[in-house]
Amino acid sequence: MSNWLRDVPRTPGQYLLERSISDIWNAMVLDGKSAQVAADEKVIEINREIKKKMQELGYYDEDGNLVKNYVIRDIDWIRENQAKAGKER
Secondary structure, eight states, X not given: OOTTOOOOOXXXXXXHHHHHHHHXXXXXXXXXXXXXXXHHHHHHHHHHXXXXXXXXXXXXXXXXXXXXXXXXXXXXXXXXXXXXXXXXX
C-alpha cells in the first residue's frame, strides 16, 4: 500500500456533495451565476441530506440531537487495525 495514497473521508449523504460540485460548475458556466451564489444554494441541500442520512442511521434524533458519534475511518485507522490483526495471528 502506498504511503502517498489518501481518500476523501466518507460520510452518510456524501453522494450529494459530489453531485453538487458538478451542479455548481454548471450553474456558473451555463447560467452565469457567481461561484458564491451557486455554492450557497447547494450548501443548504447538502446539509439537509447529510442530516437526513445521519438521522436514518441513528446518529441524530428527530430533533437534531446527537445520539452517537460518527467516526470517520481513514487510511491510518486501516493500517492500525491491519497491524493489530497481524499481531493476533
